[in-house]
Amino acid sequence: MNDRNKPKPASQADVTRRDFLKTTSTVVGGSFLGSLSIERSAHAQGSDTVKVALVGCGGRGSGAADQALSTEGSIKLVAAADAFRERIDGSLGQLARKHKEKIEIADDRKFVGFEAYKEAIALADVVILATPPGFRPIHFEEAIRQGKHVFMEKPVAVDGPGVRRVLAAAAEAKKKNLKVGVGLQRHHQAGYIETLKRLHDGAIGDIVSMRCYWNGSTPWLKKRADLERAAGRALTEIEYQMRNWYYFVWLCGDHIVEQHIHNLDVINWVKNGYPVRAYGMGGCEVRKGPDYGEIFDHHAVEFEYADGSRCASQCRHIFGCWNNVSEHVVGTKGSCNVSGHVIKLNEFDWGLGGRTWSYGRQGARDPYQQEHDDLFQAIRNDKPFNEAENGAKSSLTAIMGRMATYSGQVIEWDQALDSQVDQMPKIFAWDAPAPVQPGPDGMYPLAVPGNRDWLRKIV
Numbered sequence: 001m002n003d004r005n006k007p008k009p010a011s012q013a014d015v016t017r018r019d020f021l022k023t024t025s026t027v028v029g030g031s032f033l034g035s036l037s038i039e040r041s042a043h044a045q046g047s048d049t050v051k052v053a054l055v056g057c058g059g060r061g062s063g064a065a066d067q068a069l070s071t072e073g074s075i076k077l078v079a080a081a082d083a084f085r086e087r088i089d090g091s092l093g094q095l096a097r098k099h100k101e102k103i104e105i106a107d108d109r110k111f112v113g114f115e116a117y118k119e120a121i122a123l124a125d126v127v128i129l130a131t132p133p134g135f136r137p138i139h140f141e142e143a144i145r146q147g148k149h150v151f152m153e154k155p156v157a158v159d160g161p162g163v164r165r166v167l168a169a170a171a172e173a174k175k176k177n178l179k180v181g182v183g184l185q186r187h188h189q190a191g192y193i194e195t196l197k198r199l200h201d202g203a204i205g206d207i208v209s210m211r212c213y214w215n216g217s218t219p220w221l222k223k224r225a226d227l228e229r230a231a232g233r234a235l236t237e238i239e240y241q242m243r244n245w246y247y248f249v250w251l252c253g254d255h256i257v258e259q260h261i262h263n264l265d266v267i268n269w270v271k272n273g274y275p276v277r278a279y280g281m282g283g284c285e286v287r288k289g290p291d292y293g294e295i296f297d298h299h300a301v302e303f304e305y306a307d308g309s310r311c312a313s314q315c316r317h318i319f320g321c322w323n324n325v326s327e328h329v330v331g332t333k334g335s336c337n338v339s340g341h342v343i344k345l346n347e348f349d350w351g352l353g354g355r356t357w358s359y360g361r362q363g364a365r366d367p368y369q370q371e372h373d374d375l376f377q378a379i380r381n382d383k384p385f386n387e388a389e390n391g392a393k394s395s396l397t398a399i400m401g402r403m404a405t406y407s408g409q410v411i412e413w414d415q416a417l418d419s420q421v422d423q424m425p426k427i428f429a430w431d432a433p434a435p436v437q438p439g440p441d442g443m444y445p446l447a448v449p450g451n452r453d454w455l456r457k458i459v
């Protein structure tokens with residue numbers, strides 16, 4: 001702890017942790033750590049060790065836990081939760097290779113199932129939320145209710161009701177002085193930071209036109225037949241969808257939300273705002289089959305901002321096509337390859353070093369590590385840190401894009417935000433009905449743009 005040698009105020013030093021809990025629990029609804037900086041709460045415990053819980057022990061959750069455990073200062077992973085037990089064991093096994101002495105998780109701190117998150121959150125000061133994004137609003141709300149600092153992966157919701165829950169919890173987090181990081185790591189990447197600084201200082205004048213792409217191929221697929229062969233039994237529909245979550249809107253939001261959010265978020269950052277409406281088209285032309293669920297394989301959306309400027313966005317998951325992941329913008333005085341960190345001016349400008357400026361990559365740190373370093377420093381030093389509102393609004397940008405491509409209609413920001421279409425199941429249980437069911441041929445229904453019956457399921 002940076003300030004560990006500072007004398008404690010007498011009133012704080014005199015109380016035991018139990019006394020402290022008793023006297024403060026009513027203030028924040030049963031939990032006290034979150035209402036204080038870790039600096040203060042850790043002193044209240046007589047220890048500066050930050051306790052972390054991991055909810056969602058897959059690829060990114062394990063990565064985020066590694067990065068959290070690699071931040072400076074005393075830190076321990078004390079609880080893990082996942083829908084499936086084997087994911088916890090796999091993740092902890094992998095983490096133990098690098099951080100054995102920082103993992104204190106006996107079997108009674110491994111929580112499995114739909115309610116597992118609550119118990120894991122209760123044991124920690126800081127919670128990593130890295131399940132498929134459909135669950136994020138539920139988990140984030142609970143973490144803030146329990147008064148915990150949070151790192152949550154993007155996107156933070158898959159529908160309007162989810163975004164509203166996250167925005168409300170984000171406001172609550174501010175009131176409770178809780179720090180929240182969101183896995184939009186470009187905000188912690190030096191090249192982007194330096195480029196955006198110059199754009200915001202007016203290097204290329206007013207930004208009048210933008211484009212961004214995430215055109216690539218399928219990230220991964222879990223086929224039902226392979227899953228059932230490995231399990232030695234038939235899976236319920238909910239279990240199948242949870243294991244093959246990328247292809248179901250209630251879990252993933254579609255790839256425009258799950259993946260393209262990174263590029264859309266950069267454009268929002270450049271514009272210092274969020275789009276007011278979206279016009280789009282999309283479909284599923286090539287990547288078809290029962291295991292590819294209900295999501296589109298391509299989307300092309302124009303996002304219009306309040307000043308009338310538009311961002312032309314594309315995202316595609318089709319093998320064998322041209323691929324590109326980037327953001328570019330044009331201004332009244334020049335243009336910028338934002339992802340390449342290059343600015344080109346129409347006129348010579350010594351302030352920028354001539355006609356072209358580019359970011360020298362020397363010493364650039366891994367943004368995934370940097371975002372954790374920044375969050376944990378803010379927690380330990382009680383500095384303002386709350387990325388939840390931007391995370392929610394960039395998630396909504398992408399959701400609005402999906403609503404536009406699925407419906408074929410112009411979608412307004414408020415329409416997307418106020419949408420009453422809740423994608424999540426009403427009951428969470430392995431044998432509960434899934435929000436979407438396959439037809440007799442095993443195929444899931446795809447949204448039909450222009451069709452009025454579909455519209456009420458989309459917006």
Ligand SMILES: NC(=O)c1ccc[n+]([C@@H]2O[C@H](COP(=O)([O-])OP(=O)(O)OC[C@H]3O[C@@H](n4cnc5c(N)ncnc54)[C@H](O)[C@@H]3O)[C@@H](O)[C@H]2O)c1
Pocket residue numbers: 055056057058059060061081082083084087113114116117130131132133135153154155183184185242258
């Ligand atoms: N910032 C980035 O660059 C980046 C990169 C990859 C993934 N991600 C994000 O991280 C999140 C997780 O992606 P991933 O690739 O790790 O997926 P994953 O499938 O590897 O991991 C997800 C884990 O969550 C578990 N899970 C599902 N539902 C749960 C529930 N209700 N409660 C507890 N556990 C549950 C799954 O069993 C699985 O172990 C996604 O939101 C994804 O978009 C971000």
